[in-house]
Amino acid sequence: MPNTKDLRGSVAIAGVGLAGCGEAPGWTENEIMAAAAKNALADAGLTTRDVDGLVCASVNAFLTGLSVAEQLGIHPKFTDSTCVGGSSFVGHLLPAAMALNYGLCDVVLVTYGSNQRTGVGRAEGGKFKAMLDPQAFEAPYKPFNPMSSYALSAARHMHEYGTTRTHLAEVAVAARKWAQLNPEAFTREPLSIEDVLKARLVSDPLSVRDACLVTDGGGAYVLVRADRAKTLKKKPVYMLGCGTAHWHRQISSMPDLTVTAASESGPRAFEMAGLKPSDVDVLELYDAFTINTILFLEDLGFCKKGEGGAFVSGGRIAPGGSLPVNTNGGGLSCVHPGMYGMFLIVEAVRQLRGEAGERQIDNAEVALAHGNGGVLSSQITALLGTEATL
Amino acid sequence: MSTTGPEHDYKQKLAAGRFEIQICGACGKHVFYPRVICPHCGADKLDWVAAVGAGVVYSSTVVRRKPEAGGDYNVALVDLAEGPRMMSRVVGIEPTGVKIGMKVKARIAQGDPAKGEAPIVEFTPD
Structure with a gap:
């Protein structure tokens, strides 16, 4: 019987690319996606002619796999367009790795694009989505979602563990300090704890500065079998482990609002990788809201449950701190085009290749990318590593 | 069926x-x-x-809204005495006054049929 550990190191990311991050007025989602795909393929020394496997996801498009392939002019032998929210592109490592390992295809392109900031019709689109995918037992109470769902989690975490708005602000400030080292980050002006604390509340206890950006942007990565990766132009970044878990869709169905399914996805990924949290050199955690970073540090085993607020204090996860988290500036300060998971992978790969410029972590060999989807719903953890980790 | x-x-x-x-x-x-x-x-x-109609506030948020749009309102998660949790709102108290652990009791709010609102369950402090 096959063992999940057989997947460890079997595939590698050979190319990554971004496009249209920030604002890309006049561009459609699939055009931004195509520009990012081109950049990722060029990074690997490949073109669309080499792609025979396609993995993508969209919150808007019906039949997105078909539209993306058509836009790119590719005829995939393997397609997966599972959407579990923003975590999807971390989770896409698994079906892509399985398809590559079984020889269903040789080059998988995982790709995404969104014009969430400048695209027209967002408000109208939201109404249609609410009609087509009704949350009948929550919608009548008008939660300002997704933010209110995360606010309910933050409020409960504060109640149970004494977490404070200052702790949440530490997360926002750390992300901004990383963004200031990243020329590609969208928001780079100085931000203080005080600025966050006095920012306008949107859904208590979360303020506008506790929330991720709304930007345009696309990203893509190219996954190949490990032997092929060694022949391509960039230093391969290997998939060491990947684990998924989800327990709910709506926040009212989440069993304990202070414990996410990352407490299952993390151990699954670490088990496959044969690693533990102390082996990780750099973390990319899906920070849709400031509470996320605290929850995931706890649930992934970097600190004890309830201690996340104290853990992030004093700049521990900021540049110069002992644990580098969200080194591109995160969804809070770098980029967040509807679904952010792709950008976790791109930043992790750049760190492991030593391409991260001023924000580069010295001797980064193991990176953790953790994706979140829905309202703390889908949790997917990936461990990536350099050749030294094989 | x-x-x-x-x-x-x-x-x-x-x-x-x-x-x-x-x-x-x-x-x-x-x-x-x-x-x-x-x-x-x-x-x-x-x-x-x-339903018994008794519950305890598990978590609570205030959605901030401009006064001219209707003002701030409460959204809460309530643990029913029978065990299940539901999203609802606690009314008859300032939205910011709704606290975790507060005992509440259910009632049916009729909603405004003109706005297409059906009856829903809401809570008041017990």
């Missing part, structure tokens, strides 16, 4: 002034929101039972 699904039936009951939840004939646990299969044990023996 009955003639209509549990979501439809739940709304009909509310419209008739009855707040009912489900109980599983196999495992004995209560279920909300209404379903076809018990999420605890997997059986399809869910029956309706009148």
